[in-house]
Amino acid sequence: xxxxxxxxxxxxxxxxxxxxxxxxxxxxxxxxxxxxxxxxxxxxxxxxxxxxxxxxxxxxxxxxxxxxxxxxxxxxxxxxxxxxxxxxxxxxxxxxxxxxxxxxxxxxxxxxxxxxxxxxxxxxxxxxxxxxxxxxxxxxxxxxxxxxxxxxxxxxxxxxxxxxxxxxxxxxxxxxxxxxxxxxxxxxxxxxxxxxxxxxxxxxxxxxxxxxxxxxxxxxxxxxxxxxxxxxxxxxxxxxxxxxxxxxxxxxxxxxxxxxxxxxxxxxxxxxxxxxxxxxxxxxxxxxxxxxxxxxxxxxxxxxxxxxxxxxxxxxxxxxxxxxxxxxxxxxxxxxxxxxxxxxxxxxxxxxxxxxxxxxxxxxxxxxxxxxxxxxxxxxxxxxxxxxxxxxxxxxxxxxxxxxxxxxxxxx
Numbered sequence: 406x407x408x409x410x411x412x413x414x415x416x417x418x419x420x421x422x423x424x425x426x427x428x429x430x431x432x433x434x435x436x437x438x439x440x441x442x443x444x445x446x447x448x449x450x451x452x453x454x455x456x457x458x459x460x461x462x463x464x465x466x467x468x469x470x471x472x473x474x475x476x477x478x479x480x481x482x483x484x485x486x487x488x489x490x491x492x493x494x495x496x497x498x499x500x501x502x503x504x505x506x507x508x509x510x511x512x513x514x515x516x517x518x519x520x521x522x523x524x525x526x527x528x529x530x531x532x533x534x535x536x537x538x539x540x541x542x543x544x545x546x547x548x549x550x551x552x553x554x555x556x557x558x559x560x561x562x563x564x565x566x567x568x569x570x571x572x573x574x575x576x577x578x579x580x581x582x583x584x585x586x587x588x589x590x591x592x593x594x595x596x597x598x599x600x601x602x603x604x605x606x607x608x609x610x611x612x613x614x615x616x617x618x619x620x621x622x623x624x625x626x627x628x629x630x631x632x633x634x635x636x637x638x639x640x641x642x643x644x645x646x647x648x649x650x651x652x653x654x655x656x657x658x659x660x661x662x663x664x665x666x667x668x669x670x671x672x673x674x675x676x677x678x679x680x681x682x683x684x685x686x687x688x689x690x691x692x693x694x695x696x697x698x699x700x701x702x703x704x705x706x707x708x709x710x711x712x713x714x715x716x717x718x719x720x721x722x723x724x725x726x727x728x729x730x731x732x733x734x735x736x737x738x739x740x741x742x743x744x745x746x747x748x749x750x751x752x753x754x755x756x757x758x759x760x761x762x763x764x765x766x767x768x769x770x771x772x773x774x775x776x777x778x779x780x781x782x783x784x785x786x787x788x789x790x791x792x793x794x795x796x797x798x799x800x801x802x803x804x805x806x807x808x809x810x811x812x813x814x815x816x817x
Contacts, residue, residue: 409453409464412627413586413638416457420691422629423619423698425450428736429761430467431623431729440759447762450733452622452629454694458637461610461629461694463622465584486791488519490654491577494604495523498573502602504529511571511596513556514579518544525549532569534560557585561592570598577606578655580635581626590642594665602670603644603663605635611686612657614693617811619701620734621656631688632659632679639663648673656787705738707813712744715780722807723778724748725792727755727767731784734809736762745782749773749796773799780815782807 409418427447435445451464498504510524515533517540524531525548533551535541544551554560574597583589593603608621610631622629636646647670648662659679664670687693715722724731727750735745742765749770750756758767773781773796781799783789786808793806793816806816 411455411458411460412462412465412584413460413634413641414455414458416455418453418455418462420454420456420694421698422452422454422461422694423622423701424452425619425622425733425737428623428733431625431732431761433761434727434755434758434767435761435764436758440764445761448624450622450624454691455634456691458634459631459689460586460634460638461631463624463627463629465624465627467624484788484791486788487654491520492523494575494660495520495527498602498604499524499527499529502573504572506530508572509570510573510575511569512575512577513592514576514582515544515549515551516540518547518549518551520575520577521549522547532571534564556592557588558591558595561595565595569596570601571596572598572601574601574603575606576603578608578658580605580607581628581630584627586628586638587641590638590644593663594643597665599665600668600670601664605661605663606652606654606658607635607661608655609651609657609659610634611683611688614686614688614697616656617697617700617704618656618730619697619704619737620730620810623729623733625729630659631683632661632676633683633688635661640666646676647671649676649679651675651679654787701737704810704812705734708734708738708740708809711807711809711813712740716744720779721746721776722780722782723773723776724765724782724784725770725773725796726750726783726785726788727752727758727760728785730786732761732763734784735760735765742766746778747772747776748784749781770796777802778804780805780807782809786810 428450429447448467454461506528509530511532512521513534515535521531521533533544533549534556535551536555538553541551541553607630610629643666644663645666646661646663650660652658652660723746727748741763745765747768748765749768751770755767756769783792808814
């Protein structure tokens, strides 16, 4: 087998982070007909580390357009906390950068308009750029102008030729989703005005390693990002970071503020603090990566011990949140539908389908009272407070919540 090379700097990849084995596509939810037909696809999910630029990256055995197709099931607006997070961002950016009726805010991977709708409500012109036609249609329906396109340097040049130039560009949880990160980032300086601002939000690799968040690894995520690596990608495309915020979203994320190399935005102490934290954790050394697999195996085994104990006691276990991270976890642990009776999810696009790999049926949250599980395993642990609040009625019959990452925790 030919040794893989880094998708950014092309150096050989000789250091492993983790091999999660053969996994289905995390958002490929199955209809009953597809489940009965069989033939579900499984693909290697192997993550490696580049010791040249320190970009952590998954092998890419699946075509990009097979993952982000016209039946893509993730709609951002079904998470109330995420929509609220987007609204706070919009209000903060409008205030900080003086955005108004003569400005343009462009979001790449704008999904169903969950974020840009807040700028529209404030009278700021927007443009969404979204590769999946079904989520783009939902955005247009809510008044968010959206182009269906994969964003890269060519797409940006075509838009600029039509007179499109943005004062603010946003890429929330998209930087990890692109196979060619260099070509993707190359589009932003083309479309961004000379003093414009680009913000990226992405789960922070430092938190993934510290909190053993291996379940955030799936085929849609081609890269797992540190400030260290992202700054190298920016520099190669004539851009630089000037500020950063540390966010609680997705288990710990960075919001990175970027600009053209020659722009006037001054670098902040916050940026230097994150650089120092990554250096202290040794993200530019082999040590934190070499120990990760053993720590992930311990988390996996903790879930299996809990499920075995629950079964021995005759307890019923269901899950909440048909989330991609839950699919990675369940498939890595080899957990299938008999052990998890069902998963409840508020997204009607997922209800009536089955989880990939594990084949647990996806039901509406209203049906939890009919099933009355003893334990409700929260798969999107990053939303646990929101979910516990929404599903508090399970306590009426003595039901308890369970979190599995970074360790098993039972919540009465």
